Amino acid sequence: MARYSNEINRRKTFAIISHPDAGKTTLTEKFLLFGGAIQTAGAVKSNKIKKHATSDFMEIERQRGISVATSVMSFEYKGMLVNLLDTPGHKDFAEDTYRTLTAVDSVILVVDSVNGVEAQTRRLMEVCRMRDTPVIVFINKMDRDGKNRFDLLEEIEKELNIQLHPMTWPINSGKDFKGVYNLYDKNLVLFTANTKATDEDTLRIDNLGNALLEERLGEKDAITLREDVELVDGVHGELDVDDYLAGKVAPVFFGSAINNFGVREMLDTFIRIAPIPRSRETSIRHLDVEEDKFSGFVFKIHANLDPKHRDRIAFLRVCSGKFERNKYFHHVRLDKDVRFSNPYTFLARDKDVIETAYPGDVVGLFDTGNFKIGDTLTEGEDFFFTGIPSFSPEIFKEVVNKDPMKTKQLEKGLLQLTDEGVAQLFTQYGGNKKIIGCVGELQFEVIQYRLLHEYGASVQFNALPFYKACWITSADPKKLEEFTRFKHANIAEDKDGYTVYLAQSEWFLNTERTNNPAIEFHFTSEIHK
Numbered sequence: 354m355a356r357y358s359n360e361i362n363r364r365k366t367f368a369i370i371s372h373p374d375a376g377k378t379t380l381t382e383k384f385l386l387f388g389g390a391i392q393t394a395g396a397v398k399s400n401k402i403k404k405h406a407t408s409d410f411m412e413i414e415r416q417r418g419i420s421v422a423t424s425v426m427s428f429e430y431k432g433m434l435v436n437l438l439d440t441p442g443h444k445d446f447a448e449d450t451y452r453t454l455t456a457v458d459s460v461i462l463v464v465d466s467v468n469g470v471e472a473q474t475r476r477l478m479e480v481c482r483m484r485d486t487p488v489i490v491f492i493n494k495m496d497r498d499g500k501n502r503f504d505l506l507e508e509i510e511k512e513l514n515i516q517l518h519p520m521t522w523p524i525n526s527g528k529d530f531k532g533v534y535n536l537y538d539k540n541l542v543l544f545t546a547n548t549k550a551t552d553e554d555t556l557r558i559d560n561l562g563n564a565l566l567e568e569r570l571g572e573k574d575a576i577t578l579r580e581d582v583e584l585v586d587g588v589h590g591e592l593d594v595d596d597y598l599a600g601k602v603a604p605v606f607f608g609s610a611i612n613n614f615g616v617r618e619m620l621d622t623f624i625r626i627a628p629i630p631r632s633r634e635t636s637i638r639h640l641d642v643e644e645d646k647f648s649g650f651v652f653k654i655h656a657n658l659d660p661k662h663r664d665r666i667a668f669l670r671v672c673s674g675k676f677e678r679n680k681y682f683h684h685v686r687l688d689k690d691v692r693f694s695n696p697y698t699f700l701a702r703d704k705d706v707i708e709t710a711y712p713g714d715v716v717g718l719f720d721t722g723n724f725k726i727g728d729t730l731t732e733g734e735d736f737f738f739t740g741i742p743s744f745s746p747e748i749f750k751e752v753v754n755k756d757p758m759k760t761k762q763l764e765k766g767l768l769q770l771t772d773e774g775v776a777q778l779f780t781q782y783g784g785n786k787k788i789i790g791c792v793g794e795l796q797f798e799v800i801q802y803r804l805l806h807e808y809g810a811s812v813q814f815n816a817l818p819f820y821k822a823c824w825i826t827s828a829d830p831k832k833l834e835e836f837t838r839f840k841h842a843n844i845a846e847d848k849d850g851y852t853v854y855l856a857q858s859e860w861f862l863n864t865e866r867t868n869n870p871a872i873e874f875h876f877t878s879e880i881h882k
């Protein structure tokens with residue numbers, strides 16, 4: 354057995370993702386209650402951005418600051434150490450969420466039974482699909498009059514392009530919601546509206562023909578349940594856990610997070626089937642999670658907006674070996690050895706300095722500018738982890754320097770802020786024009802504010818008519834060169850010197866793809882790694 358097997362085998366690192374308002378925060382809280390990490394409902398300082406603050410980025414940043422402490426919530430459940438990585442709910446911080454997904458081994462996707470698949474659900478799932486991340490689906494708000502359960506499953510399968518496997522089955526919805534039948538444990542869990550962690554009314558029914566069913570549900574619902582279960586069992590049979598682990602099949606649970614209903618069934622299944630920390634690919638070789646030597650990568654950087662505290666926290670996911678406080682590790686990109694005297698743990702019970710961390714854990718490293726997203730630490734070997742791409746921004750603006758005396762500061766600020774992953778920086782082809790690309794409008798406000806307050810650089814942004822950046826490559830360098838020259842107004846370089854095509858619209862993009870079969874258009878930067 355490898356040296357750290359015991360530690361690895363008891364860890365599960367995951368994220369809960371959803372379209373805003375589907376119930377991610379509520380579900381998180383219920384998990385923490387089950388895990389004993391909090392004692393009362395309402396105790397989670399969620400990083401959910403309050404609705405009234407959506408136009409006030411300072412307030413949002415303040416709330417995000419608070420949320421650093423809850424960025425990773427760890428709890429124990431049934432002998433397992435669960436690391437739950439929080440993801441920002443606000444869509445303007447979607448890129449933060451995408452990157453967090455590179456640091457987890459599985460996800461739970463919350464879908465609102467009334468709204469079904471929503472914009473953000475779709476995009477988050479695309480990111481999961483890129484990495485074949487195992488997904489468990491929680492269909493929430495069954496206490497509301499939701500869509501027909503069969504239609505909903507079909508919609509999710511079609512829109513998210515994943516095969517679903519129901520693990521529980523609901524009896525009605527809305528005010529007629531009576532509970533779920535657990536297809537795995539073969540018991541009926543009757544719905545009671547409450548928010549306590551333990552008061553579930555469970556009735557074991559080994560044989561659905563049992564007349565108890567009529568007694569508890571009434572004749573009509575008992576018949577429907579029998580028919581539904583026969584149909585569902587007939588189509589799906591037993592869950593093949595390997596298909597789940599390969600990201601091909603997603604187990605589905607129905608429930609109501611606010612009523613803490615259906616949550617325990619899901620958590621128990623999660624503990625049973627969700628993957629332990631997995632091995633990963635690097636730029637030079639496959640890295641086995643059980644290797645003795647330490648390695649890890651930075652997937653998120655959180656800056657402190659308070660100018661008096663210029664420190665940042667880099668979030669490091671441990672991928673192999675043992676992280677130790679005060680031990681020198683190799684910072685691959687900078688080719689230098691670094692050590693950390695105050696690595697920060699997010700363990701809910703003891704938010705303090707940690708001595709050691711193992712694969713699946715996340716460590717907070719105080720940083721003064723040494724890290725950028727994707728940076729790798731090792732015990733000496735030179736590689737970086739693949740699968741940590743940049744995604745195409747959706748809003749593009751030209752940076753206009755309002756104070757030529759501060760050009761140097763501006764350049765430094767732009768480089769550092771984009772290293773943190775706040776935005777992406779492009780330089781126009783053959784020119785100097787700097788273009789910032791973000792996922793949300795708010796980011797521009799954040800950048801403008803930080804450039805001024807942290808670097809003394811005053812800028813203005815001019816909107817540009819682009820909607821996507823595609824990294825372009827070609828097997829034929831001449832063709833690429835021609836395309837670049839011909840389309841120069843739409844061409845830029847990213848920070849690493851790779852060429853991107855900035856498309857005005859989907860129509861333009863499709864036209865260029867059709868007209869230039871020798872050019873490949875990629876929606877993430879991963880292609881270069």
Ligand code: G4P
Binds near residue numbers: 372380610
């Ligand atoms: P999010 O993090 O995904 O954005 O969602 P969150 O948990 O904050 O839930 C969004 C809203 O949905 C909240 O109401 C929450 O109480 C409600 N909710 C969550 N689960 C259920 C459920 O199972 N059934 C029903 N009916 N509602 C649910 P809110 O009014 O926006 O906020 P609050 O004032 O209640 O906090």
